[in-house]
Amino acid sequence: MDSHPQFSNADVHEQTPIVSFLGPVSSYTHQVLTLAQYERPPWSIGLTDFDLAQAALSCFESDKYDYRPEITITDVFEAVQSGDAELGVVPFENSTNGAVIFTLELLADRYKNFPDITVCGEAYLDVRHCLLGKKCQRQSTDSPDVSGACTPTLSSPSPTKPRASPLHSLKHVKRLYSHPQAFGQCEIFLQAYLKGVERIDVSSTSRAAEMVKEDTTGTSAAIASNLAADIHDIDILAKGIEDREDNTTRFFILRKGVDPNAGVAPKSKSLISFTVDHKSPGALASVLHCFQIYGLNLTSINSRPTKVVPFQYIFFVEFEGSKLHDERGMVKRTLDALEDYVQSWRWLGSWDDKYAK
């Protein structure tokens, strides 16, 4: 497979450099690294290996890096900031369920724990969830019963139809493990077939699969991938349980310091964070107006509490353009202009846009 030149700064280290990712093995974050070798998502049929590499499913030169799973997204940030890992891969947003707040919280960096971290790349992954658990030993003539109060109910008389039906009975399922993002992407299925069943948040979908494997009662289920089912040898109780067929998660590639080769593509994106004086009317509008003046299209806006004053926010704005390759000077002009309206701000990186056609 053709490799991506953007991530080829490995030879500065003597040891094989590490790419750290949210583990354990078989999380969706891990699949950003491995999926191209394991199985191809439906949309990739007909694409060449090179196209796939461009699609960033395998955006690293696999022979140049060692991959290391971390337990939490914080661990990935720490590994990159300390220089332990050359690159880190973290989820940033999902097309169905929105921003990954754990990642935004770390990018907010209120206590300056990650001063050198920048985003140097992005990757998109089609996310197909399965319900994993233990098949109930019942006769094949039994209907695929459900657990909890199956809809329609009095409070929900005409529920949205789930895209998938269970392959096996779910009657024995007493608790569900997953990453909170994954629960949010499967609400319709869960409302229809597992309403009222206790949900337990864990650090990743692959960790959820491990918990199910460890549960000897066989009454737990996990929302995780078919790869996790294979690796842990767990039954698939339902497939394709995500609310939307186009369910896609976008991941950020992190590094320490600036990658001079990032954000060189004709279409690039950049991310900044900033705070404004909340007492000054129109302060946020003034900042956003700077982007309009210089013709920079915004691609996402998010916010997190400052945790200094209640109900005041750190804003994140992502926009088209690169601070590192800014031939027309529009990014520089915009960033210079917004200084008049912000209390503080930070450039968090520029990288090649993988979504642009």
Ligand SMILES: O=C(O)C(=O)C[C@]1(C(=O)O)C=C[C@@H](O)C=C1
């Ligand atoms: O739990 C995992 O498997 C992850 O890689 C995390 C994560 C996320 O935080 O968005 C990644 C992709 C899916 O959207 C669900 C979970």
